[in-house]
Amino acid sequence: QDDVRIALVVKALGIGFFDAAAKGAEEAAAELGNVELIYTGPTDTTAEGQIEVINSLIAQQVDAIAISSNDTDALVPALQKAMERGITVISWDSGVAPAGRQMHLNPSSNPLIGNMIVKLAADHLPDGGDVAVLSATSTSTNQNIWIEEMTKVLPEYPGINVVGTVYGDDLADKSYREATGLMQTYPDLKAIIAPTSVGIVAAAQAVVDAGKVGQVNVTGLGLPSEMAGAIESGASQSFAIWNPIDLGYSATMLAYELSQNGAVAEAGAEIPMGRMGTLTLDENMEGAMADPFVYDASNIEEFKSIF
Amino acid sequence: MTDVPVLALRGVTKTFPGVTALDGVHLSLFAGQVTALIGENGAGKSTLVKTLTGIYRPDGGSIEIDGVPVRFATAQDAGAAGITAIHQETVLFDELTVAENIYIGHAPRTRFGLIDTARMMREARSLLASIGATLDPATRLRDLGIASKHLVAIARALSIDARVVIMDEPTAALSQKEIEELYALVATLKAQGKAILFISHKFDEIFRIADRYTVFRDGQFVGDGLMADVDQDQLVQMMVGRSVDRVFPPRTHSPGAELLKVVGYCHPTEFADITFTLRQGEILGFYGLIGAGRSELMQALFGITKPSKGVCRIDDRISVIRSPADAIAAGIVYVPEDRGRQGAITALPIFQNVTLPSLRRTSRHGFLRMAEEFTLARTYTERLDLRAASLDQDVGNLSGGNQQKVVIAKWLATQPRVIILDEPTKGIDIGSKAAVHAFMAELAAAGLSVIMVSSEIPEVMGMSDRVIVMREGRMVAELAGAALTPQALVRHAAGIGADKTKVAA
Amino acid sequence: MTDTSLHRRLPDRLTTRTQRLLRSWEVLLLAVAVAIFTFNALASPYFLNVWNLSDATFNFTEKAMIAFAMALLIIAGEIDLSVAAIVALASTAMGYALQFGVGTPGLVAIGLGTGLACGAFNGFLVTRLGLASIVVTIGTMSLFRGISSIVLGDGAFNGYPASFAVFGQGYVWWVITVELAIFAVLAVVFGVLLHRTNFGRAVYAIGNNPTAALFSGVRVDRVRFILFLLTGLMAGLAAVCLTSRLGSTRPSIAMGMELEVVTMVVLGGVNILGGSGTIPGVVIAAFVMGLVTFGLGLLNVPGIVMSIFVGALLIGVIALPRLIGKLRA
Amino acid sequence: MTFLRSREAVLTGALLVLLALIATRFPGFIAPANLAAVFNDTAPLIILALGQMVVILTRCIDLSVAANLALCGMVAALLNVAFPGLPVVVIVAAVTALGAALGAVNGLLVWKVGIPPIVVTLGTLTIFRGVIFLISDGAWVNAHQMTDPFKALPRSALLGLPVMSWCAIAVIVGTAVLVWRTALGRSFYAVGGNPHAAVYTGIDVGRTQFTAFVLSGALAGLTGYLWVARYAVAYVDIAAGFELDVIAACVIGGIGIAGGIGSVGGAVLGALFLGVIKNALPVVDISPFWQMAISGAAIITAVILNSRTRRAKGRLILRQTEGHA
Numbered sequence A: 001q002d003d004v005r006i007a008l009v010v011k012a013l014g015i016g017f018f019d020a021a022a023k024g025a026e027e028a029a030a031e032l033g034n035v036e037l038i039y040t041g042p043t044d045t046t047a048e049g050q051i052e053v054i055n056s057l058i059a060q061q062v063d064a065i066a067i068s069s070n071d072t073d074a075l076v077p078a079l080q081k082a083m084e085r086g087i088t089v090i091s092w093d094s095g096v097a098p099a100g101r102q103m104h105l106n107p108s109s110n111p112l113i114g115n116m117i118v119k120l121a122a123d124h125l126p127d128g129g130d131v132a133v134l135s136a137t138s139t140s141t142n143q144n145i146w147i148e149e150m151t152k153v154l155p156e157y158p159g160i161n162v163v164g165t166v167y168g169d170d171l172a173d174k175s176y177r178e179a180t181g182l183m184q185t186y187p188d189l190k191a192i193i194a195p196t197s198v199g200i201v202a203a204a205q206a207v208v209d210a211g212k213v214g215q216v217n218v219t220g221l222g223l224p225s226e227m228a229g230a231i232e233s234g235a236s237q238s239f240a241i242w243n244p245i246d247l248g249y250s251a252t253m254l255a256y257e258l259s260q261n262g263a264v265a266e267a268g269a270e271i272p273m274g275r276m277g278t279l280t281l282d283e284n285m286e287g288a289m290a291d292p293f294v295y296d297a298s299n300i301e302e303f304k305s306i307f
Numbered sequence B: 001m002t003d004v005p006v007l008a009l010r011g012v013t014k015t016f017p018g019v020t021a022l023d024g025v026h027l028s029l030f031a032g033q034v035t036a037l038i039g040e041n042g043a044g045k046s047t048l049v050k051t052l053t054g055i056y057r058p059d060g061g062s063i064e065i066d067g068v069p070v071r072f073a074t075a076q077d078a079g080a081a082g083i084t085a086i087h088q089e090t091v092l093f094d095e096l097t098v099a100e101n102i103y104i105g106h107a108p109r110t111r112f113g114l115i116d117t118a119r120m121m122r123e124a125r126s127l128l129a130s131i132g133a134t135l136d137p138a139t140r141l142r143d144l145g146i147a148s149k150h151l152v153a154i155a156r157a158l159s160i161d162a163r164v165v166i167m168d169e170p171t172a173a174l175s176q177k178e179i180e181e182l183y184a185l186v187a188t189l190k191a192q193g194k195a196i197l198f199i200s201h202k203f204d205e206i207f208r209i210a211d212r213y214t215v216f217r218d219g220q221f222v223g224d225g226l227m228a229d230v231d232q233d234q235l236v237q238m239m240v241g242r243s244v245d246r247v248f249p250p251r252t253h254s255p256g257a258e259l260l261k262v263v264g265y266c267h268p269t270e271f272a273d274i275t276f277t278l279r280q281g282e283i284l285g286f287y288g289l290i291g292a293g294r295s296e297l298m299q300a301l302f303g304i305t306k307p308s309k310g311v312c313r314i315d316d317r318i319s320v321i322r323s324p325a326d327a328i329a330a331g332i333v334y335v336p337e338d339r340g341r342q343g344a345i346t347a348l349p350i351f352q353n354v355t356l357p358s359l360r361r362t363s364r365h366g367f368l369r370m371a372e373e374f375t376l377a378r379t380y381t382e383r384l385d386l387r388a389a390s391l392d393q394d395v396g397n398l399s400g401g402n403q404q405k406v407v408i409a410k411w412l413a414t415q416p417r418v419i420i421l422d423e424p425t426k427g428i429d430i431g432s433k434a435a436v437h438a439f440m441a442e443l444a445a446a447g448l449s450v451i452m453v454s455s456e457i458p459e460v461m462g463m464s465d466r467v468i469v470m471r472e473g474r475m476v477a478e479l480a481g482a483a484l485t486p487q488a489l490v491r492h493a494a495g496i497g498a499d500k501t502k503v504a505a
Numbered sequence C: 001m002t003d004t005s006l007h008r009r010l011p012d013r014l015t016t017r018t019q020r021l022l023r024s025w026e027v028l029l030l031a032v033a034v035a036i037f038t039f040n041a042l043a044s045p046y047f048l049n050v051w052n053l054s055d056a057t058f059n060f061t062e063k064a065m066i067a068f069a070m071a072l073l074i075i076a077g078e079i080d081l082s083v084a085a086i087v088a089l090a091s092t093a094m095g096y097a098l099q100f101g102v103g104t105p106g107l108v109a110i111g112l113g114t115g116l117a118c119g120a121f122n123g124f125l126v127t128r129l130g131l132a133s134i135v136v137t138i139g140t141m142s143l144f145r146g147i148s149s150i151v152l153g154d155g156a157f158n159g160y161p162a163s164f165a166v167f168g169q170g171y172v173w174w175v176i177t178v179e180l181a182i183f184a185v186l187a188v189v190f191g192v193l194l195h196r197t198n199f200g201r202a203v204y205a206i207g208n209n210p211t212a213a214l215f216s217g218v219r220v221d222r223v224r225f226i227l228f229l230l231t232g233l234m235a236g237l238a239a240v241c242l243t244s245r246l247g248s249t250r251p252s253i254a255m256g257m258e259l260e261v262v263t264m265v266v267l268g269g270v271n272i273l274g275g276s277g278t279i280p281g282v283v284i285a286a287f288v289m290g291l292v293t294f295g296l297g298l299l300n301v302p303g304i305v306m307s308i309f310v311g312a313l314l315i316g317v318i319a320l321p322r323l324i325g326k327l328r329a
Numbered sequence D: 001m002t003f004l005r006s007r008e009a010v011l012t013g014a015l016l017v018l019l020a021l022i023a024t025r026f027p028g029f030i031a032p033a034n035l036a037a038v039f040n041d042t043a044p045l046i047i048l049a050l051g052q053m054v055v056i057l058t059r060c061i062d063l064s065v066a067a068n069l070a071l072c073g074m075v076a077a078l079l080n081v082a083f084p085g086l087p088v089v090v091i092v093a094a095v096t097a098l099g100a101a102l103g104a105v106n107g108l109l110v111w112k113v114g115i116p117p118i119v120v121t122l123g124t125l126t127i128f129r130g131v132i133f134l135i136s137d138g139a140w141v142n143a144h145q146m147t148d149p150f151k152a153l154p155r156s157a158l159l160g161l162p163v164m165s166w167c168a169i170a171v172i173v174g175t176a177v178l179v180w181r182t183a184l185g186r187s188f189y190a191v192g193g194n195p196h197a198a199v200y201t202g203i204d205v206g207r208t209q210f211t212a213f214v215l216s217g218a219l220a221g222l223t224g225y226l227w228v229a230r231y232a233v234a235y236v237d238i239a240a241g242f243e244l245d246v247i248a249a250c251v252i253g254g255i256g257i258a259g260g261i262g263s264v265g266g267a268v269l270g271a272l273f274l275g276v277i278k279n280a281l282p283v284v285d286i287s288p289f290w291q292m293a294i295s296g297a298a299i300i301t302a303v304i305l306n307s308r309t310r311r312a313k314g315r316l317i318l319r320q321t322e323g324h325a
């Protein structure tokens, strides 16, 4: 049987979010029937590591690469080489510069996410107050875009005062320390927005340990499985995420469509992605999958064992 | 005098890869007696000490205490069996205190098994007092001078309640006054009924303190007996296997024109106002007590340390010597006192050692030419009759004497004009010593100027055309001809008498 | 000792060139390399493809450039753990200059110059102030990378000119990349420098016994300083290649590279305590590490599992001769 | 008097100056409660620095501590998930033993095979990390999977201080007694200060180095549990690169990298110095991007200062009396 080999390349192996995405990709592969899925990525979140992975994928002559990148620009030469050798390249989740891919799948639209993270905080602060951002690394593409989008819509939330942005580098201990630092520097802090699944968990833990449950609300983007404890303890009222399973599923479907079914990535193109409907590409060859979904005490039980 | 030895070795053998250091040797030590162990360099004396103290395990033979065979796995076992030693090397710990150095490995314990610091200090203090050392047991060893360190080593050896005390060349690093104190200590130990093994290359002290002797040659037992029954020539005959000419080689050539002139050399802490001249083909002796600053001065001449003031003229041209490389270029070379550390590079082959300072000549535009290197190395090593398997052999595999030859060959290959020999015969046995002396005379006769640093009066007297005496970093006398007497040397070196006038040559 | 005037002729060597070669570390390592190559060829159908092999060389070329200089440094008894940080700082400096419109030649000069400056700083601390190189470079490792993180903050530099891409992405001829060519040239240059020049001899002498080397007229501190400079320069060169290959600069560039470089050098048979080692050994070690990572990559083995292989290889290859020696004794 | 000139005094002074500087920008930092929190946060670094100190004293180095910590932490988490009923003390004991065993692997390779410590631990560093990936399958162990007692132990307060801090205090006291008052402790200094001489005093150099590695490993194992329980998460990369912080703490604390020199006080102060910088930067509003450069500069300064104070005082043989004519 003619196997189609699709590589799902992630920022680094061992991150819950990406493992969930891989689950979705497997689902798509099973649905398509003739797809062999290669789930791979470097050990830590570096561009150099991803380039090595890409080189070995090129060598194996896979049919398509769907990548969530560690660096917008650094991967471009390697991915261009892949495309030159006839490999379909798309990026998903965290994008690659247009020159290095045929199209990009956004989990959701960036403005929607930027709005969502500040709304989550504002919903629990009727009187406004100080909030701070705990991001991943200073270089993470999507976190930076979301924070930018959030800043744009801030005027719509009067009383919400963003006092600072710190970086936990997606390391549990550093994020924890930064969150603790935030609470000390700003004794009146009302909320910590962490648009990263590592940071949000660490921040919730820091709030619990500082005895500030009820005073400081942790919110942002996180995984239900990792955040279940925080919702339970009350350190977090609510948080959002798109469904990573759907994301992996859609990325695989798109890669398959482009590489096997002759779909062309061009502005305005509508590309089917199985049960997720179709994706419409904009002039940057980007499309958004769906709205982020909000999790709170009412629905966390249902999702925490799924992803 | 008892006839049962406290300690007896029977047929002890110890081999290292390629060397049989001890070949079935015998040795008996008796209570209340000092036994001198004598032999050439490499005869196996220190190896025997290490075997007796549990550092090496013998390959064959037996060690008996009071006629009972014993076996030591570690140095602590030997201590427990009542054997203690002052080793040839300093084996102390700079970062520990005096008391800890004395008691490491057998410190007094409290009920909970912890070290009883207070008691350790107390006992260390009284032990030090008993050997006449006024050291604070709480000072760190690194803050002590060489002589004090040696006293700590002695205290450490005595801290073990021993019946057998071994001293491996204990006087090599001591001044005359401290040597006298050591002799007194040996007498006390003797009176306490301990059996003492005393190793030394100095015949005068052997005859002074020893009751018995044992002679080794090339790892083999040659003979033993009572000191009273032998004279020095007989001992030397046993040691070397032939008689050794103890007359210094005659000097036939007389020194030529002035070659090197040192004017007003000063160093912030080590020496001051050094002014002297050296003539072609001359042997200039530097005498002084240990620590008089001679080595520091020679190292400054060689560019290792920098003088704060002063100039050095060669052939009436002022040469600035900032590094050994400058010195070599100016024709001055230095055979260091500390051969192990400063002399040869033991892990490199012979030819590379020899050519290291002469690479500029054997290479072309900075690129090595192996053939030239071998030629140069062969010329000089064969001239010195080096005993080795090949020129590619690592220097570390050679015996000490042959390593010294490699170092000398290295310097001769640079075709120097001045060669400085720092304690060239220190720790060297009587046979090799004569060879070194003959060689020095040969060099001088060939027109090389030699500076010889030595602490041995006979050597200084016998070899030098002229002698400069140093004390506390300063030149205190320059002696030659009739003025060069042992009494004058000692008087100037020790600073006895106010007479500091230079005696003209 | 002097009883005879009979002069024996000392032979130059007792062993022949072949004998020495056969007993050398390089041969053992070469055997390992061949074994890995064979294994890879059997395990993956994609392995024996010149283009793939050419791509695979990127896994080691930049590290090997630094490893050559590092080998000399380690043979001389020193170490430089700040090399990866130098790469980061040099890349940052190039990116910074780029903002002012500096062209490709200028960028290269700045990259190499930053490397040299960092090397000089390390060399100064080690030779002038007499500090231990391992602690000095642990400090400068944080310092250099810290400076690039101050400069870059949460930003990145990109938009390098197209002509700059030649170092990391260009080909000299057919499958021979520019980096591979640089690697080959440097292998020869460093090989000659270490094994065929007075300078190389001085490096060995210093590594074996710095005091005795000084007493033999070797300008010890000057040689050490030059070695730090060289290492910095090579880190600067690696920064040029890596930056060119990535087309962007971030503070995390070349993270952890120092340990891979040291691993490569040690695997190449250089004694970490100084005094011995060869450039051919390092060259083979570079290929071994490249082959292992590429081969396992083709089998889609995760990078972290690969590192188990590299770690085990390092310990195993060094332990084996010692264990055999122990068993023999 | 001697204390005033010691490294510990210099470091204490530096630490106080640092705290004073921070206080000018953020007075709340030196509130006792906050200082206690900083100490608590620095506890893992202190514990590991003490283990590393012992290893460095014997002329070795342990680059694998952080990987050892991560592996033990992961095993602790997996044990807790697999056997939620297992008492926490059993888990702590198990991972401490595991840490000691991993340290023993390093120690044996150094002692029996004679591979240089830096090479051994460079190798085991990558191997340990790889093993974590293998046993965890790369997955995280998250807070809600861990039992409450497991997570609670390090943060439960005892006499106003969290257990985590008490662990650090216990290790400080234990190491101090070990190093000052036991024969083994003194032999660490002897082996590193002069290995040759150590043999002459009946100390087995290899065995002593082995013991040091075991000790360092056991402390890494203990810290592995503390770390994972405190941050309530375990994954492959926890404490990545932490070995360099640990070594930096030792270097700042004046532990001589060539062996034989160093004190418990120095190691603790070195760790606290780094801990204070780490905790202070976010609150005094210095960009986090400065942190690395600052700790780098601190290391270099400390090394220079240490080498100055340690420089052998040149012996003075010249008398400063009347000049010679």
Ligand SMILES: Nc1ncnc2c1ncn2[C@@H]1O[C@H](COP(=O)(O)OP(=O)(O)OP(=O)(O)O)[C@@H](O)[C@H]1O
Pocket (backbone or CB within 6 Å): B016, B017, B019, B020, B021, B039, B040, B041, B042, B043, B044, B045, B046, B047, B048, B088, B398, B399, B400, B427
């Ligand atoms: N650890 C060792 N490995 C190899 N050979 C050794 C070792 N120790 C000693 N030897 C060799 O054993 C022989 C005896 O050495 P030893 O040190 O006992 O001599 P010695 O009589 O004490 O000489 P000296 O008077 O110079 O102190 C020498 O040939 C020496 O090279």
Ligand SMILES: Nc1ncnc2c1ncn2[C@@H]1O[C@H](COP(=O)(O)OP(=O)(O)OP(=O)(O)O)[C@@H](O)[C@H]1O
Pocket (backbone or CB within 6 Å): B144, B145, B146, B147, B288, B289, B290, B291, B292, B293, B294, B295, B296, B297, B337, B423, B455, D315
């Ligand atoms: N009191 C002391 N404290 C510390 N070190 C000392 C002392 N005396 C001598 N030394 C050491 O011994 C070495 C030799 O001393 P120096 O060169 O000054 O005297 P010297 O006259 O050459 O003595 P020697 O006969 O031992 O060569 C010095 O390098 C020094 O390190």
Ligand SMILES: [Mg+2]
Pocket (backbone or CB within 6 Å): B045, B046, B047, B088, B168
């Ligand atoms: Mg001896």
Ligand SMILES: [Mg+2]
Pocket (backbone or CB within 6 Å): B294, B295, B296, B337, B422, B423
């Ligand atoms: Mg001297």
